[in-house]
Amino acid sequence: MNPIHIVGRGAIGSLLAAKLVNLDRLFTCEVRSLNNLPKTVLNLDKSVTRLPAIITHQPNILDDSIVIVPLKAYQIENALRDLAFRLPKRASVVLLHNGMLDRKAIKALLPNHSIYLATTSHAAKREGSQIHITGTGTTQFGLAKSPHSPDAISTEIASIKSLFTRLISPVSYSDDIDQILWQKLIVNAVINPLTAIHNIKNGVLGDSAFTKVIMNIIQECIEVASTLSVQLEYTVMSELVRSVIQNTANNYSSMHQDLKNHRPSEIDYISGFIVSKGKENGVDVSENTRLLDQIKRLEQANENHSK
Numbered sequence: 001m002n003p004i005h006i007v008g009r010g011a012i013g014s015l016l017a018a019k020l021v022n023l024d025r026l027f028t029c030e031v032r033s034l035n036n037l038p039k040t041v042l043n044l045d046k047s048v049t050r051l052p053a054i055i056t057h058q059p060n061i062l063d064d065s066i067v068i069v070p071l072k073a074y075q076i077e078n079a080l081r082d083l084a085f086r087l088p089k090r091a092s093v094v095l096l097h098n099g100m101l102d103r104k105a106i107k108a109l110l111p112n113h114s115i116y117l118a119t120t121s122h123a124a125k126r127e128g129s130q131i132h133i134t135g136t137g138t139t140q141f142g143l144a145k146s147p148h149s150p151d152a153i154s155t156e157i158a159s160i161k162s163l164f165t166r167l168i169s170p171v172s173y174s175d176d177i178d179q180i181l182w183q184k185l186i187v188n189a190v191i192n193p194l195t196a197i198h199n200i201k202n203g204v205l206g207d208s209a210f211t212k213v214i215m216n217i218i219q220e221c222i223e224v225a226s227t228l229s230v231q232l233e234y235t236v237m238s239e240l241v242r243s244v245i246q247n248t249a250n251n252y253s254s255m256h257q258d259l260k261n262h263r264p265s266e267i268d269y270i271s272g273f274i275v276s277k278g279k280e281n282g283v284d285v286s287e288n289t290r291l292l293d294q295i296k297r298l299e300q301a302n303e304n305h306s307k
């Protein structure tokens with residue numbers, strides 16, 4: 001079995017840590033600061049898992065480790081820069097975040113390691129010093145790049161799949177991770193800014209008052225994706241968005257929670273990504289631009305408030 005290393009103790013990092021504790025699996029975890037870390041996880045069955053204390057910021061990462069990086073999109077580049085000189089040769093890295101990163105920059109940061117991209121709809125949120133698991137979902141991952149042989153890559157994929165199956169199942173490996181990440185991006189481009197701007201739970205977006213704006217967002221995103229050679233169907237995307245709104249009706253989106261708690265949001269990696277790729281490729285992205293600007297204003301207001 002590969003050693004496991006988790007970077008950070010946010011909501012999803014803690015969810016993974018709690019699952020490992022419940023399985024009696026040893027793992028290491030690194031954090032930027034030892035202050036104010038969550039201590040327990042409230043599982044869906046209402047049982048509570050105590051998270052192991054972290055006594056050192058950066059424990060050694062063992063050879064052959066699966067290194068899971070479940071951070072906010074805006075934290076990933078720095079985290080990889082920091083990991084680059086500590087990763088043992090045969091470690092593989094799995095990035096698990098919302099939004100789209102600059103793939104070239106990420107690949108350049110870890111030229112000698114396999115990088116996998118993953119997305120999950122398992123959900124958790126922080127309440128004081130406890131992480132609450134708020135829903136189960138599905139997990140998909142795919143390869144971004146690897147310097148290794150096809151055989152070595154197959155072994156890595158099997159190991160990651162087997163690990164994730166025990167932690168955040170059901171899990172599937174995709175040869176076309178871009179399709180999957182774009183689908184998740186569109187779900188986030190609809191739900192996250194709208195719920196944060198209107199201060200509502202995800203389910204309220206099922207009201208007919210939001211039909212037009214949701215349609216515009218999805219259409220713009222699909223056009224941008226197509227200029228980047230990712231083909232998505234409007235009806236499929238609209239149905240996916242509708243089902244996520246329904247299945248997470250009682251949740252507040254991560255962007256809603258970020259703004260409420262005066263944390264930076266991932267808007268630059270969600271609507272910001274759509275807007276910048278749209279402008280680069282001559283696509284009208286006015287609806288996504290409006291959302292981007294509104295979230296930026298809310299972030300600014302939060303910043304002014306805390307000065």
Ligand code: KPL
Nearest residue numbers: 191248251252253254255
């Ligand atoms: O991923 C999410 C998020 O909140 O970031 C969704 C799917 C919108 C669920 O809330």
